[in-house]
Amino acid sequence: MSNNFILYGSPASLYTGKVRAYLNYKNIPFQEKISSLKVYKKIIIPNTGVGMIPVVVTPQGEYWQDSSLIIDHLETLFEEKSVYPSSPKQNLVALLFELYGDEWLRLPAMHYRWNFPADNLEFIKQEFGSSVAPGMPKFVQRWLGKKVVDKFSGLVVPLGITSKSIAAIETWYEELLLQLNAHFAEHDFLLGSCPSIGDYGLMGPLYAHLYRDPYPGKLMRTLAPNVVAWVERMNQAQNIQGEFLADDNIPSTLEPILSRLFGECWPALECASQAIAQWADGKDPGTTVPRRLGMQSFTIGDITEQQMSISFSQWMMQRPLDFYQSLPELQKQVVDRYLEPLGGKRAMGFQPAKRVELENYKLVLGPNE
Numbered sequence: 001m002s003n004n005f006i007l008y009g010s011p012a013s014l015y016t017g018k019v020r021a022y023l024n025y026k027n028i029p030f031q032e033k034i035s036s037l038k039v040y041k042k043i044i045i046p047n048t049g050v051g052m053i054p055v056v057v058t059p060q061g062e063y064w065q066d067s068s069l070i071i072d073h074l075e076t077l078f079e080e081k082s083v084y085p086s087s088p089k090q091n092l093v094a095l096l097f098e099l100y101g102d103e104w105l106r107l108p109a110m111h112y113r114w115n116f117p118a119d120n121l122e123f124i125k126q127e128f129g130s131s132v133a134p135g136m137p138k139f140v141q142r143w144l145g146k147k148v149v150d151k152f153s154g155l156v157v158p159l160g161i162t163s164k165s166i167a168a169i170e171t172w173y174e175e176l177l178l179q180l181n182a183h184f185a186e187h188d189f190l191l192g193s194c195p196s197i198g199d200y201g202l203m204g205p206l207y208a209h210l211y212r213d214p215y216p217g218k219l220m221r222t223l224a225p226n227v228v229a230w231v232e233r234m235n236q237a238q239n240i241q242g243e244f245l246a247d248d249n250i251p252s253t254l255e256p257i258l259s260r261l262f263g264e265c266w267p268a269l270e271c272a273s274q275a276i277a278q279w280a281d282g283k284d285p286g287t288t289v290p291r292r293l294g295m296q297s298f299t300i301g302d303i304t305e306q307q308m309s310i311s312f313s314q315w316m317m318q319r320p321l322d323f324y325q326s327l328p329e330l331q332k333q334v335v336d337r338y339l340e341p342l343g344g345k346r347a348m349g350f351q352p353a354k355r356v357e358l359e360n361y362k363l364v365l366g367p368n369e
């Protein structure tokens with residue numbers, strides 16, 4: 001039996017980019033295999049029951065899906081160079097950035113991939129075509145690629161990326177690029193000279209869509225060369241032996257980013273959580289939660305728009321909340337003093353009315369409190 005892990009995914013996939021960079025950093029022996037239609041049919045769906053990537057298969061033949069779970073499982077097997085800082089503020093901030101990358105940077109990622117067809121569409125069709133049907137004739141790839149294009153581009157408006165919100169999304173994303181550019185002028189990674197789980201969260205959208213796709217790639221290279229350098233560092237971190245900043249320090253360059261996280265992303269997460277609570281009324285623990293639960297409002301800058309309520313977001317939100325709740329009182333007070341001016345103290349007091357869990361690759365209602 002091979003000692004290698006297998007990563008099933010594709011170059012254009014957001015969450016595959018997160019896991020691939022992590023596997024490289026940790027020097028975990030792995031082989032990447034394209035998640036072609038055949039692989040979905042013969043391997044991914046029969047073994048996980050869901051049509052999602054990335055999937056990691058262990059040398060023992062276990063299947064793992066969900067980028068955060070994959071990383072957490074691997075952290076227990078490969079303890080060196082942990083991506084979880086051991087000090088409270090840094091670990092919380094790392095988990096918040098992971099959440100931001102996974103759940104909120106989807107907006108610019110999807111906008112810049114799908115709303116610039118003159119620059120992107122041919123590239124992306126080809127990418128999808130060659131992932132879905134590698135080795136097949138070009139006309140088959142184009143036909144199958146178009147089906148995947150239709151599926152994902154069809155999500156743009158339901159995600160809330162509309163003529164009303166696009167200007168605000170672009171203004172916010174350009175501001176974020178400049179803020180990260182200033183940050184990476186001083187630091188190699190978010191929290192020092194080695195990557196944390198927060199870097200991996202950001203890496204998904206900032207690599208697969210916003211660095212690789214032609215239009216946003218140009219934008220990133222123009223506005224934020226230090227972010228480009230960080231993306232490249234993230235993908236080639238095999239030999240990095242850095243450390244997190246001393247004394248639980250958080251660079252001040254991250255503060256404006258965290259303020260917008262708490263001001264804009266967090267209220268949307270709370271809405272998603274309320275949608276679960278409403279839906280869950282009278283249902284038993286263990287019941288599968290639908291992936292989408294109606295529509296909800298969200299605000300970016302001075303624009304309020306509607307988007308579908310994504311139930312999985314609450315699972316991501318529980319990660320920083322659980323960590324915060326697990327802190328001893330004295331550490332909580334230190335963290336609170338840091339979070340208060342950023343709007344994060346109130347946010348950390350939020351308690352989902354119904355918890356969710358991942359069971360057999362699906363989101364289910366957690367046990368009653």
Ligand SMILES: N[C@@H](CCC(=O)N[C@@H](CS)C(=O)NCC(=O)O)C(=O)O
Nearest residue numbers: 013014015051052053054066067068
């Ligand atoms: N939370 C999951 C999200 C995975 C995910 O949404 N993957 C995308 C590709 S990047 C996918 O497979 N989407 C298919 C679908 O949503 O049906 C993770 O972190 O692994």
